[in-house]
Amino acid sequence: MTETIRFLMCSPDHYDVDYVINPWMEGNIHKSSQEKARQQWQQLYHVLKDRALVDLVTPEKGWPDMVFTANAGLVLEKTVVLSRFLHKERQGEEPYFKQWFEDNGFTVHELPKDLPFEGAGDALLDREGRWLWAGYGFRTELDSHPLIAKWLDIEVLSLRLIDERFYHLDTCFCPLSGGYLLYYPDAFDAYSNRLIELKIPEEKRIIVEEADAVNFACNAVNIGQVIVMNKISDDLQHNLAAKGFEVVQTPLTEFLKAGGAAKCLTLRTTEPLIPDHHANVTIESRILQLEGHLLDAGIMNKALDVVVGNGGSFKVLNFTLGIERQSTSSAEVRVSAPSHEVMEEIMVQLIDLGAAARPQEICDVNTAVVAQDGVAPDDFYVSTIYPTEVRVNCEWVRVENQRMDAAIVVTESPEGKTAKCTLLRDLKAGDRVMVGVEGIRTIRQAESREQRNSTQEFTFMGAGVSSERRVELTVEQIAWEMRQIRDQGGKVVVTAGPVVIHTGGAQHLSRLIRDGYVHALLGGNAIAVHDMEQAIMGTSLGVDMQKGIPVRGGHRHHLKIINLIRRHGSIAKAVSAGVLTKGVMYECVKNNVPFSLAGSIRDDGPLPDTEMDLIKAQEEYSRLIQGADMILMLSSMLHSIGVGNMTPAGVKMVCVDINPAVVTKLSDRGSVESVGIVTDVGLFLSLLTQQLDKLTRPLVETV
Numbered sequence: 001m002t003e004t005i006r007f008l009m010c011s012p013d014h015y016d017v018d019y020v021i022n023p024w025m026e027g028n029i030h031k032s033s034q035e036k037a038r039q040q041w042q043q044l045y046h047v048l049k050d051r052a053l054v055d056l057v058t059p060e061k062g063w064p065d066m067v068f069t070a071n072a073g074l075v076l077e078k079t080v081v082l083s084r085f086l087h088k089e090r091q092g093e094e095p096y097f098k099q100w101f102e103d104n105g106f107t108v109h110e111l112p113k114d115l116p117f118e119g120a121g122d123a124l125l126d127r128e129g130r131w132l133w134a135g136y137g138f139r140t141e142l143d144s145h146p147l148i149a150k151w152l153d154i155e156v157l158s159l160r161l162i163d164e165r166f167y168h169l170d171t172c173f174c175p176l177s178g179g180y181l182l183y184y185p186d187a188f189d190a191y192s193n194r195l196i197e198l199k200i201p202e203e204k205r206i207i208v209e210e211a212d213a214v215n216f217a218c219n220a221v222n223i224g225q226v227i228v229m230n231k232i233s234d235d236l237q238h239n240l241a242a243k244g245f246e247v248v249q250t251p252l253t254e255f256l257k258a259g260g261a262a263k264c265l266t267l268r269t270t271e272p273l274i275p276d277h278h279a280n281v282t283i284e285s286r287i288l289q290l291e292g293h294l295l296d297a298g299i300m301n302k303a304l305d306v307v308v309g310n311g312g313s314f315k316v317l318n319f320t321l322g323i324e325r326q327s328t329s330s331a332e333v334r335v336s337a338p339s340h341e342v343m344e345e346i347m348v349q350l351i352d353l354g355a356a357a358r359p360q361e362i363c364d365v366n367t368a369v370v371a372q373d374g375v376a377p378d379d380f381y382v383s384t385i386y387p388t389e390v391r392v393n394c395e396w397v398r399v400e401n402q403r404m405d406a407a408i409v410v411t412e413s414p415e416g417k418t419a420k421c422t423l424l425r426d427l428k429a430g431d432r433v434m435v436g437v438e439g440i441r442t443i444r445q446a447e448s449r450e451q452r453n454s455t456q457e458f459t460f461m462g463a464g465v466s467s468e469r470r471v472e473l474t475v476e477q478i479a480w481e482m483r484q485i486r487d488q489g490g491k492v493v494v495t496a497g498p499v500v501i502h503t504g505g506a507q508h509l510s511r512l513i514r515d516g517y518v519h520a521l522l523g524g525n526a527i528a529v530h531d532m533e534q535a536i537m538g539t540s541l542g543v544d545m546q547k548g549i550p551v552r553g554g555h556r557h558h559l560k561i562i563n564l565i566r567r568h569g570s571i572a573k574a575v576s577a578g579v580l581t582k583g584v585m586y587e588c589v590k591n592n593v594p595f596s597l598a599g600s601i602r603d604d605g606p607l608p609d610t611e612m613d614l615i616k617a618q619e620e621y622s623r624l625i626q627g628a629d630m631i632l633m634l635s636s637m638l639h640s641i642g643v644g645n646m647t648p649a650g651v652k653m654v655c656v657d658i659n660p661a662v663v664t665k666l667s668d669r670g671s672v673e674s675v676g677i678v679t680d681v682g683l684f685l686s687l688l689t690q691q692l693d694k695l696t697r698p699l700v701e702t703v
């Protein structure tokens with residue numbers, strides 16, 4: 001018997017499955033046999049008594065899970081952090097365990113009332129005493145870890161549990177002597193698995209398969225080279241034997257019905273401590289502010305989901321609810337994350353939802369100086385489409401040239417402070433670029449309930465389940481807005497692919513240009529080539545547009561057209577020469593609508609107007625979309641995505657494509673202004689011109 005090792009157990013006098021607080025208890029209410037449970041517990045008790053000292057705490061009536069003493073608290077030398085149970089079903093155990101610890105000379109620390117921590121069920125010491133592994137995700141809150149680190153003066157490594165069957169750390173993780181670790185990796189998120197792999201060398205990691213894990217193989221008691229557990233496979237037994245461990249199996253089926261086994265039924269009260277240990281915890285916390293229609297726009301839900309979904313934890317410190325329909329709410333939330341890396345990931349997503357640190361806490365943004373032209377510092381902040389402000393010298397400064405995927409360059413001079421979205425290639429050595437996520441906020445437009453409802457309608461259509469009538473309704477609305485934009489001197493930009501021409505849309509798009517609804521056209525080589533092929537030869541990609549059948553030798557038509565335009569030097573010159581007399585490109589030239597054709601690797605020719613220098617083409621696109629009120633994206637994934645990347649939030653984007661995935665990708669920008677329509681682009685354009693005709697028709701027709 002090893003005198004120095006002691007365990008605390010609690011006899012199962014009042015044990016039963018009385019309620020359901022974990023998945024194992026489901027369907028097992030009152031299904032465990034009292035008699036069998038007693039026998040199994042006694043057998044475990046004797047196995048342990050042969051190898052260590054076992055103390056007993058008096059079982060209390062009405063607290064059936066008290067038998068699981070692992071959840072009494074976490075002990076290190078003579079200090080205990082008492083459990084704060086998450087579920088009320090177990091909270092009544094706390095005073096009894098507290099009494100026992102005090103009676104036995106332990107110093108007891110108690111966590112705040114609303115900070116759950118379930119003791120040694122969720123906190124396991126490395127068997128060499130080097131650090132504490134602490135679980136969170138189901139029963140224990142991440143925010144309890146820093147307090148535990150402080151009280152026990154030990155390094156805490158936080159692990160996030162993600163499989164509810166393994167709701168306590170000790171159900172899937174068991175540190176063993178000699179630096180070994182028995183564990184079930186799938187119970188943890190990727191970050192935690194990385195942390196485990198960083199700390200435990202591969203030859204010391206003993207991976208448990210699911211079949212053993214669900215038999216609670218990891219819920220084992222380790223005393224020196226002995227491991228006491230419920231029941232395991234021969235493979236795992238051989239594996240453990242090969243590492244020098246003796247496995248003692250003792251049946252615990254009746255306790256499995258409540259979600260526990262050997263380890264849960266014991267609490268080691270003599271935990272070793274290495275002499276020069278120190279509190280160390282990588283958990284970071286920040287206080288953030290959120291404002292807007294937090295409840296009815298679902299922002300609060302989304303924000304809290306972002307925190308938890310990425311492995312963080314939160315506490316809502318303040319919430320002021322906007323009482324009127326149009327008034328906004330505000331909240332202050334403390335966010336915690338197990339590491340700086342996870343915090344940054346959470347912050348980037350929260351910033352997109354409009355969250356910001358309390359201004360009084362930040363005076364300056366974090367910037368780093370660009371060392372090499374065209375290369376940003378490593379952790380530069382990547383901009384989004386949303387209007388953004390950065391804190392420079394205690395003041396919020398609005399970022400100019402808002403677009404996604406850029407760096408933010410900050411300047412301060414006697415003339416004032418500026419912040420500007422700048423593409424990587426435009427960065428100059430010496431520029432000050434925003435790094436990290438401190439002092440950045442995005443301004444999310446406070447959507448009204450009406451706007452949100454209409455977005456949902458569009459999204460519904462975007463999902464490809466829309467009826468014809470629904471498409472018509474959307475087109476009606478788009479026509480109405482185009483009409484308004486035109487009348488108010490606004491700007492509509494169209495991006496279009498060659499499918500517009502193949503589907504018979506050329507005549508309609510030509511009409512829109514002629515009637516002043518389009519103020520810039522963006523596309524590639526193909527739309528122009530096929531439009532002019534149709535205008536001059538009556539075919540699009542060799543298909544007769546009247547009869548819908550391929551024309552003999554038609555596949556050469558587009559090359560003849562490219563050749564013809566090349567001979568004239570440009571599309572405009574071909575128009576002047578009277579060679580091109582109709583179609584989309586003709587209307588652009590005639591109506592002074594600027595167009596930009598961006599080259600691609602697929603291009604034949606290309607046309608003299610096609611810009612094959614991609615950087616120049618991007619600049620041209622970006623110039624043409626400046627000041628746009630609406631962008632109509634018509635069946636070109638390549639050009640539409642390119643344009644989407646440079647467009648800030650606030651510009652209405654209408655994406656029309658036959659493929660729902662393309663529509664979703666383009667219209668799912670998290671902003672109200674995007675509309676996705678899954679339909680044939682030719683049909684869409686035809687409906688759109690019909691609608692515009694209706695809107696311009698005199699109210700009373702003359703007979």
Ligand SMILES: NC(=O)c1ccc[n+]([C@@H]2O[C@H](COP(=O)([O-])OP(=O)(O)OC[C@H]3O[C@@H](n4cnc5c(N)ncnc54)[C@H](O)[C@@H]3O)[C@@H](O)[C@H]2O)c1
Binds near residue numbers: 499523529637662681
């Ligand atoms: N001969 C040429 O020079 C030539 C020919 C073809 C393409 N290209 C170039 O290749 C690049 C990519 O071309 P792209 O924009 O055509 O291709 P893309 O794949 O980027 O986009 C085509 C889109 O049209 C959608 N679509 C197909 N049928 C549709 C319909 N009936 N209604 C609505 N949407 C429909 C598709 O789902 C797809 O998203 C462009 O730069 C283009 O100029 C050049």
Ligand SMILES: NC(=[NH2+])NCCC[C@H](N)C(=O)O
Binds near residue numbers: 121122264
């Ligand atoms: N350390 C443990 N895993 N204990 C098991 C506790 C089982 C108990 N029914 C609960 O859900 O709380």
